[in-house]
Amino acid sequence: MNTDVKTQTSTDTFNAAKARLDFPALHQEVHGRPLVYLDNAATTHKPASMIEAVNRFYQRDNSNVHRGVHYLSQKATGQYERARQTVRRFINAADENEIIFVRGATEGVNLIAQTFGRHFVHAGDEILISEMEHHSNIVPWQILCEQTGATLKVIPFMDSGEIDLNTYQSMLNPRVKLVGIVHLSNTLGTINPVAEMVKMAHAQEIPVLIDGAQSVAHLPVDVQAIDADFFVFSGHKVFGPTGIGVVYGKMDRLDQLQPYQGGGDMIHSVTFEKTIYADVPHKFEAGTPNIAGAIGLGAALEYLTSWSLEEIIRYENELLRYATQALKKIEGLTIIGNAQNKAGVISFALEDIHPHDIGTILDMEGVAVRTGHHCTQPIMDHYQIPATTRVSLAFYNNQADIDAMMQALQKAIEVFR
Amino acid sequence: MSEIRELYQELILDHNRNPRNFKPLPDANHHSEGFNPLCGDHYHVYIKTDENGTIQEITFDGKGCAISKASASLMTGFLKGKSVEEAIVAFDSFHDVVTGKIDPETGMAELGKLAVFAGVREFPVRVKCASLAWHTMKAALTETETVISTE
């Protein structure tokens, strides 16, 4: 078992101005204004080294994986499998075979629901998720419940945007077959105490899936320290390409599961009488995978770990504080989600001005934010609002971005008041 | 600021702040509910027609952004007194103008005040906001299952 801690290869002192230069798309004008990109929870921009890795693959190394004895195929296979090792190191999984490449966090949850769920969940059982889950960690469980006759139970959160652990404790019982929790909420910015929640579930032998779609780019992730049974994330939210993501599962869990989809690449041998499946993780990767995507993801993670994650987190926290304080000065503005433990996401509502109108006016000023329900309608229902405006940060943002956003917001207020 | 004002014209802001005909209509004989899941805009449109198919009363209520609310408000003012056929024709013209299918210079003449929404065609993601109330109105008039029967 490989248990080395995450190694930061070069650990430069984090320099936001320098990092910003590594992201070509940030340096453009939108509606005649310099782009201010504050929609990082939807997707992050891409470092040049990642773009170059994908480009290089298609320009030079393009070939299918695990199939050819020829030079390029071996090279492609090597790069694809090296990306798996990079992911393993990044989330500190014990074994690279615990890393399954999928399309993204959404497919990851669906994979677990349709493999683990179809096998271990039966009528009368319960699946426990929180009220702050993204739709992608709700709907796959609703589908599973419909298929199996199990019941979906919801752990409520408090108005602060935090889960009450006592309530959570009271909902754990022998009927619960899986707990699904978002690590970092894409709408509230709440960092959930996942390690503690996993421990509580494990005390009753209940496995836990962590939705790490937002956390991988903003928090240190160590799946062994969290002791997650399953952990999913998307490449595009951690500076990698779209269409690639990861399911981590503990080997003894994955080993018990039947394949997700059938096809090439996931078998040892096929006859019409009997097919023998490949081992984990290939058993779950039917068909030609997103090879360039995996290579790009590997390059993105290598880029990210070239900085000190600790310093990035400190920097983002400072920016979060700066933005929060600026927003709080605006009369009639309510911040939705005020957890003690929060990362770079601020949702807010402004009296009399609908988020959609704010979004349009900010856009005209070159400021990209997201408005809407952010695929978390139950959170909107909790606060009885139709939508919020959401500012979400990355390490390449700076105080000037926040100032530009605030100026644009003042314009919106001028128009409407 | 000027581009912002082109979209958010004073008339739109005024109708957003003080929407006209903003109430349910208990004796409506046509009703429909319109929903824009992308942004959570949600309106009801209530219509009372007489035996000749003339719109005697038209009101709306619900929630949404400034564009959708002002559009609903101005629509109700525009359609009151028109026939059902005229309302459907107006729907088509309005739709063509906000989607940029016809030139507002030519298409707007018969739309009167509704010309303020011509600016929306520069904002493809906002076209749905401007046309939500109109779609709801059309559904209320043409789809039988949404008709509320009044004894």
Ligand SMILES: Cc1ncc(COP(=O)(O)O)c(C=O)c1O
């Ligand atoms: C918390 C959370 N979970 C899951 C997802 C789904 O990610 P994807 O759409 O990349 O599959 C998102 C993306 O918005 C998210 O923010």
